[in-house]
Amino acid sequence: MPSPLDGYTITQPEWEVRAFPDGEYLKLKGTIQEVRRELLKINPNWDNDFVSKQKRNNELEKRTDFSNSNFNCFGRWGGAQMEVIEDGIEYLRGVDGRPNMGPGPGNCGRVSCSYNSGIYWCNDADETKTLNSFGSIADGAQKVVDECQRHILDNPTQSSGQVFHYTDWNVIVTSDVC
Helix, strand or coil, X not given: CCCCCCCCEEECCEEEEECCCCCCEEEEECCHHHHHHHHHHHCCCHHHHHHHHHHHHHHHCCCCCCCCCCEEECCCCCCEEHHHHHHHHHHXXXXXXXXXXXXXXXXXXXXXXXXXXXXXXXXXXXXXXXXXXXXXXXXXXXXXXXXXXXXXXXXXXXXXXXXXECCCEEEEEEECCC
């Protein structure tokens, strides 16, 4: 898979998710869209069993703090369609489980990609990184969307950039082939 940034290695992120409410956690790889397709094959009611419930829980959940984080906008990455990225953010918030990424620095996984707009999660730590939830990645992508907008006719339509969390990981929003 091509890298969105020089010096970054792209791997498939691993997802710990359940197909059934009382089921064991499964380890699946790919983007949220690919994982969701696989989960729907296993349990056609997966969206009803998890996504709406998890969205309600995430509305009450504390967000990952990116308020004092460093970020870069555009320049290095092509513009992603904001509406598509916001859909990816919503999907990520709806997933129950914890993301795992192998050791870095510079090890990234594409966690969402549709309509040529992608969200990457990157580990900058020397050890494997596990986050509390996929909502943490969504929070990083939301920070990029909030701070890095390109307006066409006074309408924000594109976003791209990278935001760095103080615990040695980052999120990239960019155009991508998917």
